[in-house]
Amino acid sequence: MGSSYNPVPLTQESLDAGKKTYQLACMACHSATGAPGPTIAMRPTAPHFNRPEWSRSRSDTELYLTIQMGRPMKGMPSWKHLRPRETWSIIHFIRSLSGTAEEFAQAAEKAANATSQDSPEGASTP
Secondary structure: OOOOOOOOOOOHHHHHHHHHHHHHHOHHHHOOOOOOOOOOOOOOOOOOOOOHHHHHOOOHHHHHHHHHHOEHHHOEOOOOOOOHHHHHHHHHHHHHHOOOHHHHHHHHHHHHHHHHHHOOOOOOOO
8 A cells, every 4th residue: 555645534525526526537538437348448448446456556646646647658638627635536436446445544544643643742743
């Protein structure tokens, strides 16, 4: 699992928002289920978001940067016009397709708790 975490909390609201934006921005190439099928004419083919091993092999930051900057050599456009919260919510939704959204949210919470416990008393954490 990657070492960076999504700053948007995993809630039903963020999942719903991520799904809505995914349907508008991503679904045409990545399909509704995250498993591109034979009707998706991409070369190379889009990744299978519904596979836990794929999800676990990418950090939240890596996914964020990929969405924002695109992958021009692989045919993916930039989505830099999306607001940061929209992009982070898409990441929650993408991870939900493989059943790893909760796993990543728990890891983020654990990391945040560890950081706050390591801070000197009275110090604020970002």
